[in-house]
Amino acid sequence: MKFTCVLLVVLAVLLALNLRVDGAPFPPPQFRLCQSADRCCPPVSQKPPVPFQFQTGLPWRTRIAAQFADAKYIAKYQRAYQLMKALPNSDPRSLYAQARMHCAYCGAAFYYPRSDYSLEIHDGWFFFPWHRMFLYFHERILASLIGDPTFALPFWNWDNQSQGATQGNVMPRYYSERRWSNKSNPLYDPNRNRCALPPHLIDLNSGGGCSGMPDDYLRTENNRLMYNQMVSGPTTPSLFFGSTYRFGWSGGMGGGTLEGAPHGTVHIFTGNPYSRNPYDDMGNLNVAALDPLFYAHHANIDRLWEVWKGMGGRHKDISDPDYLKSQFVFYDENKRLVSVSVGQVLNAGNLRYGYQKVPNPWMNPKAGGMSTASVDGMDMSGQSVEATQCSALANSDVPALIKSSPLLKKSGNILFTTPLTFRVRRLAPTGNRQEILEINNIEIDWTKKAKINAFLFYPGASGSSIDCMEFFGTFAHIPASNHKKKLGYSRSWRLGLTTKLAQLGKSGFSQVVVTLVQVGSNQHIKFGATKIKLEK
Template sequence: MASLQSSFIMFSSAPKPPSSRFPGRRHRSQISCSRDGGGGIDRRNMLLGLGGLYGSGSSLGHKAEALPILPPDLSTCDPKGTTTTPPGSQEVVKLDVDCCPPFTDKQADYKLPKFKKTRIRRAAHRLSREEVEKYKLAMAKMRELDVTDPDDPKGFTQQANIHCAYCNGPYDQVGHPGVDLQVHNSWIFFPWHRWYLYFYERILGELIGDPTFALPYWNWDNLKGMTLPPAFDDPSSPLFDENRNQDHRGKAVVDLTGRSGITDPTQLVSNNLALMYKEMIGGLDNALDFMGTAYRDGDESPPFGLGGTSENGSHTGIHIWVGDPRNKFNEDMGNFYSTGRDPAFYCHHFNVDRMWTIWEKLPATYSKKIDDDDFKNSAFMFYDEKKNLVRVKVADCLDYTKMGYEYEYSDLSWLNSRPTKKPVPANLMKLANGLPTAEKVFPLKPVKAVKFLVPKPAKGKADEALVLENIVTDNSKLIKLDVFINDEDDKPDELDRAEYVGSFTQLPHRVKGKESVNNLRLNLREVYENINIADDDAVVITIVPQFNGDAVTIGGIKIIRRSAK
């Protein structure tokens, strides 16, 4: 019998907490997901950071008023409503893409069917030839429906359009005209994609007459899976997509951090493992840090920065890495409207779903249960394998074993990828010699790397956070700033070091005005442990611009006690 992921987690020893949360995304390409809202309301304030949700105002408990996200009304889907934003532009572009599903007024609440055999989702790089051929057959039949019956909701394009409709503008929230329905950057990210993958997998099984058919996961968190799975790189295969970054085929190592310019495979792997450790374990103080901010009926679309660590981390990194920079909007996987057109997208998201199952089983000091009826009662619409339009709820997918699948075990080498603790603390007096204090540096336009001294509320290894305040950015620019603490080595490409704190990343986006104002909060408690901070009352902070430092001004910086608001 196949060894399963859950069995490993159950008997694994408790890992130590890491230094901080995941690094933010940045790349010359972007994942675009926007809509022309008419009023120009800022729905794209993309603050991606490492170290806890800042100012989310979310609650893990119940609210007096029931405000779950409602399933979309398919009759109001706008076939001309698909939009995106070009890289480096504030313009919202309407695409000649109809992402609306076939309409029917017949719908029903979905009940999970009983199953006799659990579907085992295997790592893609370990598939046998027979398993790959079976997968190709199912995909070929799904693609055939595009020709024989384009309105069949089981067809390849219809399935791809599901992601487009829920992200790029065709759906408004029921009862809130002009307010997008968005399935990213919040606590419904994981549940919505779990349901999407569930029906996609069942449809493929239906097409080949195999109810036990299981799709593979792209094991990009494992050293042996850190390349595009070979099954997707054969131009003669229905699993192939020509709209991919051609430099990232073959044996190219994935970059989960979304950075560009790093070519050393060893450093890429080390950065990847460090990122996985941070987004799965480190800097997580509550369930929303991993799952994403609360998102309720009538809320504007949450910005990128309020997604959970996994969504903002490795999930987005793969989208950026696979997307084709030759295309205007980085299609296919580099843009949410088109990402479902790449079969690798689903394989990627099976591993994202796997991360959710693993996180739930990892030991933690906080509760991982979101006891909020708005979360559990949020609902979506999908077509099942029998072409029935069904309504599903978040609550019904929280126990994935009841959905009839399990993940084959794969080694979690990132469990031991906490940055190596420095044996000797940095000599602050030597490091700070000749450096200005923060008050003399800010407001700061970081056109080049800059170092300065920041006072601490308490000496030594206190539970503190670094706050960058009033970050004013040009919305049309891709911006990336990396932050280090007491860094004596100045190696900005090495994000696996103890001194790396986190990042501020902004993707180009459209808002009412040309500028946005943000704040960024980065947790320091574990970072202090990793750098073996001495009994000092100040630290040296280094800010390194990666992209367009001249397009951002930081109003101020401070270190606060984490209990402070």
């Protein structure tokens, strides 16, 4: 703690001396320096933020799966949002102000003296801890409004494809009904995709709108995507959390596996494609947090962070000091500004909450085509149809496929509506390092949605081929309708190769063949060099 304070004092002195800082923890943003074309800036307090202190006296709270909420809980939950919505917009505890806070942080509205770049929460290693902080204070405000310190948010269990009377992958009706118990329902949002409403299943591979796929197909597809994004794909912390991001650096360089999909795809699928700004509310970062479902969605993302860490091995939190010491600012239930560091929120138990245990059928090795369990101590119960290779290509045919697939240029490559197939040279593996495919300098219209699925050794893949074992990653972008990136902004996309090559039985080839398929969007997606890196 003492070292952190000294480091922040040094950083403040450098700023005061008009020196540019490049590579350090992020200091708490100053709300008075917020600049937002969307009027997203939160209220400015005349008092400086107070340091966050653990509330050890708080009762333990268990966040329950939304599908298991009973009538008593639903009434309490609705009352909390009714009171939050009734607060004036100027009150930092109001739902309007909470949504503006999310919009400001996720819309690059916070600027710092002597830094060339504004703060970016998405598409980098702050995605998980920042949203944990945001949900923590949001939950404490709701609890304070109803006078119940035991209150906890539910989590929308959309990853659970188990069939039965209570299905996690269906939006609970207490969100979708305009009226509930003969009263106006504060959990209802009119700006939602009709195909995301019950009894429809959630499509985790969605490019927006309605999929029209049968339920059994969606369950299988959803399990495949979850297995890839949680088990076979993120085999290192950087693949799960996203790109390194220090003070003075340009942010948003590339998110982790879960941030793109299913996080991004659930946002897009839930938003209304026919609203004035397509995909409002949930599918547009500017207004997503106006929908109470946003918080249940992110509670599940937060839970999945805990699940990923529970798999053991390389599945650990980032220990970089610049990550741990970076700070963000929020309003608490008493309308006080509070500064909290990333290192303070890595252990959910210290924040006095946990999650109801539910099945994770997507963790079943069959979902990824593996013959043995890859994790221990996890509930993998539920249906999971074994994945199979969709390509008829025999290993003896692979050399010819490699030879016929082009190497890409270092810049100017374009993916449109036709799938793009190319080859990439591998590095000689050393020790137990993980191979990672990196696609650099991705450029799109960032005010519009975009989604790409990636496949190995399957040039015949389509957007709906994620039920195939060859599927190995998803790039998904949630738009912010009026937020334009700086000229020249681009992103990278990193995909784990090691586990997938072993599953396909193709670890012995010196090159890989990759096919990219754009799904649910028709952008001219530009990108630069593709290369393979090794990572511990």
